[in-house]
């Protein structure tokens with residue numbers, strides 16, 4: 001039985017709306033999943049995140065493995081207890097971070113995924129069939145991450161959704177390398193599933209990861225391999241393309257295969273979270289997304305606004321906002337705008353590197369995406385996704401569209 005109850009499918013696209021059932025509660029889909037990379041959504045408390053309407057957060061295996069270590073988190077009763085978030089948690093496998101060290105930043109940039117600055121000072125030492133040996137960015141210690149290690153760390157963290165360990169193949173490598181790497185990822189999928197079958201915590205869902213780069217045959221084949229395994233869900237990872245059109249095309253190859261071979265199982269798109277990408281991703285049949293974008297932008301003073309021409313963002317640190325007394329977005333119900341904080345005040349706080357400024361813009365950005373996903377979900381349920389998607393793409397503010405029926 002699938003962990004996802006699909007309540008409605010959009011007749012005009014591959015979109016679905018549903019409820020993902022996990023050991024720590026339900027996730028309404030489609031959903032954006034905020035990053036709690038190191039065990040916190042930076043600047044926020046769990047109650048802030050829940051109040052914004054989020055059901056699930058994403059913790060990172062690689063970072064938590066290095067610091068504070070899975071054993072310590074386990075001693076506190078697992079990640080839920082440690083960070084005091086009692087809702088669903090998904091944990092990334094660490095593959096992306098460990099391979100970013102060796103493959104450089106191209107994949108990050110192309111994917112629009114956070115380049116975790118501190119990763120760069122670490123170093124990958126060797127990739128073998130067994131796993132990956134690397135130098136920790138924290139203290140220079142040599143560490144080893146294998147498929148089994150990643151699953152064991154995720155078991156100790158006690159996440160509700162674990163991702164299998166994969167090689168995140170970057171954009172700039174050859175087709176031949178991508179093919180060999182994708183095959184190894186499939187062998188690692190088997191090892192992760194075998195480890196989990198005998199040692200995984202009860203109720204922990206496991207998602208396989210589709211690789212295959214930007215090559216249609218490799219992507220489709222990888223999707224078939226993952227879908228034909230006993231995974232509870234499917235994540236789409238790796239480099240998806242050099243531009244948005246290619247990212248959508250590559251994602252579409254995977255979801256087309258999934259519609260045929262695993263129509264009911266949940267799907268996650270890794271590291272994608274710009275407004276237009278979320279809309280398109282939902283149309284392509286993705287159920288949940290994670291991305292550093294809204295929180296990272298917030299800390300750098302960039303606020304999300306319904307303005308397609310400016311890529312849905314405004315830089316609040318700009319000089320023109322020095323005396324601006326309006327909120328980030330008129331009528332926005334988020335804790336920042338509804339309390340009346342002006343762009344001028346936020347600009348001042350952000351330039352002074354005051355924590356409150358970063359926190360307020362993070363709250364606004366996450367609230368913006370929560371309403372966007374809520375609009376898309378409601379529209380799928382009401383059968384009006386095409387109209388809603390068109391309005392949002394044209395610059396309608398999320399949460400202001402007339403609720404149909």
Ligand SMILES: [Zn+2]
Nearest residue numbers: 332334337364
């Ligand atoms: Zn706001």
